[in-house]
């Protein structure tokens with residue numbers, strides 16, 4: 001259900017589906033107005049009403065692909081968070097507000113060259129990369145795709161089954177997807193599931209383990225990098241990329257990496 005008035009900046013939508021991965025991590029789908037346009041990597045502004053009827057707005061990366069007829073998001077419930085304490089109470093059919101415009105600069109089509117796309121995410125920063133991988137365009141743009149998802153616990157590695165299915169399917173043509181997951185709290189002395197690494201993404205970049213495992217190096221010639229999630233990860237990775245002569249994408253000039261901080 002979409003309700004709107006022409007002069008309003010937002011539409012009134014409803015929650016369609018909610019899935020909890022853990023006590024605090026959830027994916028939710030909302031109705032999508034036919035005129036809502038976005039590119040994979042964009043984010044929406046979502047609004048919920050407080051007890052005084054005021055709208056609280058927060059940014060959420062779109063997880064669904066542009067071709068899908070709903071909008072999906074991946075969120076974490078922040079303890080005491082103004083927005084997420086209300087998000088937690090929502091049930092299918094409940095009302096949510098959607099800014100009519102989609103926002104953001106972290107889209108793969110801004111890269112003009114490169115043959116390997118590295119997508120580095122912490123926590124819910126995974127969301128935009130799911131949208132990018134569900135869409136077909138990036139598979140034609142790059143020869144190799146590398147997705148790295150870092151979280152605290154193995155239980156926080158949401159979307160694993162879907163990502164493995166995307167990786168195994170030949171639906172998107174010739175390019176390859178490599179998946180890496182890493183956890184910081186589990187695995188120190190206890191066994192981890194096959195393929196899950198232990199350590200922060202930045203540590204695995206600094207000690208070369210990620211590039212070794214992927215079989216290619218992050219260089220200005222071949223690699224383009226997208227970073228999303230925790231500002232500390234982004235800051236440290238940015239410094240590492242700068243030390244390799246890599247530059248951020250700017251509005252008017254080409255570059256090697258682009259980042260989106262969640263807070």
Ligand SMILES: Cc1cc2nc3c(=O)[nH]c(=O)nc-3n(C[C@H](O)[C@H](O)[C@H](O)COP(=O)(O)OP(=O)(O)OC[C@H]3O[C@@H](n4cnc5c(N)ncnc54)[C@H](O)[C@@H]3O)c2cc1C
Nearest residue numbers: 058059060061074075076078081082083084124127262263
């Ligand atoms: C461009 C952009 C896109 C975003 N996309 C998403 C998204 O797809 N999913 C999502 O869950 N959040 C996303 N966020 C964060 C989101 O907008 C809110 O900050 C978050 O939901 C908390 O709102 P709140 O009012 O409950 O908490 P607030 O009272 O606003 O608390 C903010 C604090 O919560 C913590 N925090 C906020 N977001 C996160 C997070 N994602 N993971 C861990 N800790 C966090 C930080 O410590 C931050 O200082 C995005 C933010 C930006 C700027």
